[in-house]
Amino acid sequence: MATIVEYSAEKSARNGYPRKIISPPFPGPCCLTYMKRIGEMLAEGDGQRFCYKRCTRCGFTVREFVFNIELDRLLALQVSDWDRPRNWIDRVRREAQDDPADIAA
Ligand SMILES: [Zn+2]
Numbered sequence: 169m170a171t172i173v174e175y176s177a178e179k180s181a182r183n184g185y186p187r188k189i190i191s192p193p194f195p196g197p198c199c200l201t202y203m204k205r206i207g208e209m210l211a212e213g214d215g216q217r218f219c220y221k222r223c224t225r226c227g228f229t230v231r232e233f234v235f236n237i238e239l240d241r242l243l244a245l246q247v248s249d250w251d252r253p254r255n256w257i258d259r260v261r262r263e264a265q266d267d268p269a270d271i272a273a
Contacts, residue, residue: 173229181227191229198225
């Protein structure tokens with residue numbers, strides 16, 4: 169199943185879910201706060217479930233497989249600015265890992 173997300177720096181962000189989503193190629197500082205799940209949980213042909221998450225501010229969209237953000241697609245862009253999304257993803261993962269400790273405390 170092909171992703172409905174098109175990453176483009178030229179086109180303006182657009183939410184045409186469930187048919188097409190235009191997303192900026194990189195997340196911004198706003199994305200940590202404004203990421204919202206859109207639509208329902210979907211399943212790949214192999215049964216892997218995922219949902220689309222989209223920033224309501226800038227329109228950055230990813231497919232999220234339960235902490236498995238679409239790294240392959242971002243890597244495939246082969247951009248020199250890779251540090252930015254990697255740092256963002258590291259931060260999201262750290263915060264996710266921190267959650268249980270916060271609850272325990
Ligand atoms: Zn954003």
